[in-house]
Amino acid sequence: xxxxxxxxxxxxxxxxxxIGIDLGGTSxxxxxxxERGRPMSxxxxxxxxxxxxxQTVQRMGExxxxxxxxxxxTRDEVIGVGLGSPGTMDIASGxxxxxxxxxxxxxYPLRDRVAEASGFPVTFANDAxxxxxxxYWVGVGRGLKSMVMVTLGTGVGSGIIIxxxxxxxxxxxxxxxxxxxxxxxxxxxxxxCGQPGHLEAYCSATAVTKRTQEALAAGRPSSLSARLALGDxxxxxxxxxxxxxxxxxxxxxxxxxxxxxxxxxxxVMNVIDPAGVVIGGAMTFGGNATPLxxxxxxxxxAEVRRRAFPVPAAKTKIxxxxxxxxxxxxxxxxLARLTHRRRDRIGNVER
Amino acid sequence: xxxxxxxxxxxxxxxxxxIGIDLGGTSxxxxxxxERGRPMSxxxxxxxxxxxxxQTVQRMGExxxxxxxxxxxTRDEVIGVGLGSPGTMDIASGxxxxxxxxxxxxxYPLRDRVAEASGFPVTFANDAxxxxxxxYWVGVGRGLKSMVMVTLGTGVGSGIIIxxxxxxxxxxxxxxxxxxxxxxxxxxxxxxCGQPGHLEAYCSATAVTKRTQEALAAGRPSSLSARLALGDxxxxxxxxxxxxxxxxxxxxxxxxxxxxxxxxxxxVMNVIDPAGVVIGGAMTFGGNATPLxxxxxxxxxAEVRRRAFPVPAAKTKIxxxxxxxxxxxxxxxxLARLTHRRRDRIGNVER
Numbered sequence: 001x002x003x004x005x006x007x008x009x010x011x012x013x014x015x016x017x018x019i020g021i022d023l024g025g026t027s028x029x030x031x032x033x034x035e036r037g038r039p040m041s042x043x044x045x046x047x048x049x050x051x052x053x054x055q056t057v058q059r060m061g062e063x064x065x066x067x068x069x070x071x072x073x074t075r076d077e078v079i080g081v082g083l084g085s086p087g088t089m090d091i092a093s094g095x096x097x098x099x100x101x102x103x104x105x106x107x108y109p110l111r112d113r114v115a116e117a118s119g120f121p122v123t124f125a126n127d128a129x130x131x132x133x134x135x136y137w138v139g140v141g142r143g144l145k146s147m148v149m150v151t152l153g154t155g156v157g158s159g160i161i162i163x164x165x166x167x168x169x170x171x172x173x174x175x176x177x178x179x180x181x182x183x184x185x186x187x188x189x190x191x192x193c194g195q196p197g198h199l200e201a202y203c204s205a206t207a208v209t210k211r212t213q214e215a216l217a218a219g220r221p222s223s224l225s226a227r228l229a230l231g232d233x234x235x236x237x238x239x240x241x242x243x244x245x246x247x248x249x250x251x252x253x254x255x256x257x258x259x260x261x262x263x264x265x266x267x268v269m270n271v272i273d274p275a276g277v278v279i280g281g282a283m284t285f286g287g288n289a290t291p292l293x294x295x296x297x298x299x300x301x302a303e304v305r306r307r308a309f310p311v312p313a314a315k316t317k318i319x320x321x322x323x324x325x326x327x328x329x330x331x332x333x334x335l336a337r338l339t340h341r342r343r344d345r346i347g348n349v350e351r
Numbered sequence: 352x353x354x355x356x357x358x359x360x361x362x363x364x365x366x367x368x369x370i371g372i373d374l375g376g377t378s379x380x381x382x383x384x385x386e387r388g389r390p391m392s393x394x395x396x397x398x399x400x401x402x403x404x405x406q407t408v409q410r411m412g413e414x415x416x417x418x419x420x421x422x423x424x425t426r427d428e429v430i431g432v433g434l435g436s437p438g439t440m441d442i443a444s445g446x447x448x449x450x451x452x453x454x455x456x457x458x459y460p461l462r463d464r465v466a467e468a469s470g471f472p473v474t475f476a477n478d479a480x481x482x483x484x485x486x487y488w489v490g491v492g493r494g495l496k497s498m499v500m501v502t503l504g505t506g507v508g509s510g511i512i513i514x515x516x517x518x519x520x521x522x523x524x525x526x527x528x529x530x531x532x533x534x535x536x537x538x539x540x541x542x543x544c545g546q547p548g549h550l551e552a553y554c555s556a557t558a559v560t561k562r563t564q565e566a567l568a569a570g571r572p573s574s575l576s577a578r579l580a581l582g583d584x585x586x587x588x589x590x591x592x593x594x595x596x597x598x599x600x601x602x603x604x605x606x607x608x609x610x611x612x613x614x615x616x617x618x619v620m621n622v623i624d625p626a627g628v629v630i631g632g633a634m635t636f637g638g639n640a641t642p643l644x645x646x647x648x649x650x651x652x653a654e655v656r657r658r659a660f661p662v663p664a665a666k667t668k669i670x671x672x673x674x675x676x677x678x679x680x681x682x683x684x685x686l687a688r689l690t691h692r693r694r695d696r697i698g699n700v701e702r
Contacts, residue, residue: 088662146521160622162518169624170497171662179621181658182535184553184614195658197614198621202535263535263548270530270549271511271622273520307532307546311439311522 004031004326006138008038010072017073018340019064019081019120020333022127023047023110025101028056029325030063032071032078033333037138039326041070053096053105054113061117081120082336084130084328085110091172094124123339127328129166129175132159134331135278140322144275148268149321150177150261152283155192156200160272166335177268178204182260199264203257205236205283212239212253222249240285244292254285258296262303269308269316277304280321287320355382355677357489359389361423368424369691370415370432370471371684373478374398374461376452379407380676381414383422383429384684388489390677392421404447404456405464412468432471433687435481435679436461442523445475474690478679480517480526483510485682486629491673495626499619500672501528501612503634506543507551511623517686528619529555533611550615554608556587556634563590563604573600591636595643605636605643606650613654620659620667628655631672638671 013034022029024047031042043066045059068078088097094111096102111124125133132141132149141147141161151157156178160167167174178200179193188197192206201207213234216225224242228234242250265277279300285293297320305313323330365386373380375398382393394417396410419429439448445462447453462475476484483492483500492498492512502508507529511518518525529551530544539548540558552558564585567576575585575593583589593601616628630651636644648671656664674681 088660162513163516165514165516167513167623169663170626171624171660171666173660173663174622174624176621176624176660179618179660180531181614181618181621182532184533184611193660260535263532267530267532267618268622270527270532271525271619272518273522273525273527275521309439309522309524309527309530309544312520312524315522 004039004042004323004330006038008034008040010040013038013040015077016079017071017077018079018333018336019067019118020329020331020336021060021081021083021114022130022328022332023083023085024127025086028060028063029329030060030067031329031333032067032073033330035337037330037334039330040073041067042329043067047102049102050104053108053110057110057113057117060114064118064120075119078120079340080123080336081114081118082123082125082130082332082334083111083114084125084127084332086127087172089124089126089172091124091126091168094122121339123332123336125166125332125335126159126168126172126175128157129159129168130331130335131157131280131327132161132175132278132331133166133334134323134327135280135321136161136331137334138323138330139278139327140319141276141278144317146272146274147276147278148177148265148272148274149278149280150265151281151321152203152205152261152279153281154205156204157281160274162272162274164338177264180264180267182263182267199260202260203264203283208236208239208253208257208283209234211256212250215249215253220249223247224250236283240292244285244290254292254296255299258299259303262300262307265300265318266304266307269304269312273312274316276317276319278319278321280324280327284320293320355390355393355674355681357389359385359391361391364389364391366428367430368422368428369430369684369687370418370469371481371680371682371687372411372432372434372465373481373679373683374434374436375478376437379411379414380680381411381418382680382684383418383424384681386688388681388685390681392418393680394418398453400453401455404453404459404461408461408464408468411465415469415471426470429471430691431474431687432465432469433474433476433481433683433685434462434465435476435478435683437478438523440475440477440523442475442477442519445473472690474683474687476517476683476686477510477519477523477526479508480510480519481682481686482508482631482678483512483526483629483682484517484685485674485678486631486672487512487682488685489674489681490629490678491670492627492629495668497623497625498627498629499528499616499623499625500629500631501616502632502672503554503556503612503630504632505556507555508632511625513623513625515689528615531615531618533614533618550611553611554615554634559587559590559604559608559634560585562607563601566600566604571600574598575601587634591643595636595641605647609647609650610654613651613658616651616669617655617658620655620663624663625667627668627670629670629672631675631678635671644671
């Protein structure tokens with residue numbers, strides 16, 4: 001696991017401390033975070049697809065001990081654990097219901113099992129909301145009153161934070177901005193969730209691959225055809241490489257993706273009107289560090305400026321995420337901190 | 352002004368008391384509401400399109416005195432005023448910016464002027480959010496943790512309440528669910544706001560009239576043609592009458608409207624995941640009291656059941672509003688009560 005971009009040594013850290021856990025389909029990321037949101041120690045465990053949930057939770061308990069020791073802390077300096085998990089879930093009861101990439105974890109009382117294995121109280125959250133909270137607390141969203149985060153990867157994840165409150169939703173399915181409907185027609189592109197017209201069906205890496213495939217099949221000329229003839233497999237990464245190298249079709253596909261994302265972001269802005277929108281995930285083409293990443297963001301911003309109400313169009317900050325893959329465990333730790341700092345779920349806590 | 356559906360006499364009322372004001376394009380509705388959300392006295396003032404804002408505000412101040420006296424109260428039993436106003440606005444500064452139907456009120460410091468004229472502190476809110484809060488506090492949404500309200504009229508208004516907090520938005524343009532984009536194409540139907548593809552362009556009374564006009568122009572047979580030949584003007588009311596009388600085209604138009612609304616509601620549900628959705632406004636065809644109203648609601652529910660995630664599809668309550676045109680001033684009074692009951696904007700108050 002790469003070193004987090006921000007971190008702090010024991011001697012500089014601010015008490016008290018929190019554990020953040022980010023449960024993913026291929027690994028568990030886990031770390032100690034200080035009162036100001038800075039990681040002090042961290043590690044990653046593989047989530048073997050066919051290990052039992054109980055075995056993995058047991059290892060998570062041991063890993064919690066280890067990161068506390070690595071941070072130079074004792075257990076009694078740690079307040080609690082925050083746990084971000086993929087859905088579907090029931091947050092109130094702490095149940096993992098049907099995580100698509102973790103078949104062994106179906107209907108599993110994750111929150112309580114992790115509490116038993118770690119010996120700490122556990123705050124349970126959706127992984128995308130945890131990541132959004134990480135960016136809100138100490139990432140690019142710090143200082144904003146409200147924020148929507150959209151994560152572009154194989155699918156399109158999202159989280160919404162308003163006044164320090166993560167929008168979990170009444171049925172634990174809140175903030176699924178990847179599933180705003182941008183085309184009402186039954187013939188619209190089909191989302192992996194089984195419904196037509198969702199943003200994810202246009203903007204995920206999977207969707208970029210599919211749209212490119214269709215354009216090539218329709219006979220559009222592109223340097224990609226030669227790559228495929230050489231045996232390369234078509235992927236969003238390949239499309240991005242071709243776009244970066246000047247391929248017109250690949251470039252058009254990427255800019256169309258920005259257009260679709262701009263439509264979805266505007267739609268969500270018209271509902272939530274956040275102070276900022278944060279875009280993260282692998283499908284940001286290297287982000288601010290690459291010309292293609294910068295062009296993509298500029299195209300999203302242009303679409304939003306064209307479509308949103310004048311004041312939010314001019315003022316809403318649309319930026320790339322800053323914490324990368326660390327946002328999840330840092331944000332989960334932040335949510336544990338919120339639980340500690342407030343009595344109710346309403347969020348009357350300063351960041 | 353018709354009598355509110357719920358109200359309470361002085362002898363039965365619960366102290367303390369609040370004033371609610373609902374500023375509209377044609378009238379100001381204004382009343383005293385008790386601690387439990389029940390109106391005690393109320394009146395309506397016309398808002399003459401060409402009266403100066405200051406004249407109207409002066410009359411509002413006098414009307415506040417009158418409703419307090421009518422309720423049998425003294426000024427010191429009243430805590431404050433809640434004021435719902437059409438946008439655009441800036442809530443933080445209390446400014447009305449550009450209300451489209453109140454040209455004399457452009458860039459007007461409404462909150463502070465009403466505070467001066469009434470002698471009470473004023474809580475300033477968007478009118479649609481105030482109405483949503485009314486339904487949430489004492490209407491069909493009472494008991495729900497979170498709620499989205501969509502009001503179908505000449506346009507499509509909306510409000511969102513989550514955990515007792517109205518989603519004003521960071522730039523005071525929150526909860527404009529009429530402006531979710533249900534068709535990303537530049538060729539989509541044009542919304543009066545100037546942007547293509549918004550829900551309002553498909554579901555407002557104006558949109559129903561326009562869609563019917565197009566169908567008739569395309570030669571679709573309908574009893575409406577004879578009505579128009581007799582000199583009736585095409586309107587959503589006329590379409591509803593024809594549908595209620597069994598006209599197949601009018602019925603199809605109404606059910607298509609339910610389909611579009613179901614798409615928009617699902618899209619917002621996928622973002623917010625509220626406990627309930629409340630549908631109000633004139634375009635509900637008499638609501639639960641008429642067969643057409645009941646069919647329309649059932650068609651919206653069916654579309655949402657088809658399109659939403661399984662748990663919210665099964666559990667989210669989708670109902671007609673209950674307070675009618677009183678929701679605005681009752682909700683505005685409720686927002687004044689919230690201001691009184693909490694120190695911050697976060698909402699940690701029991702309803």
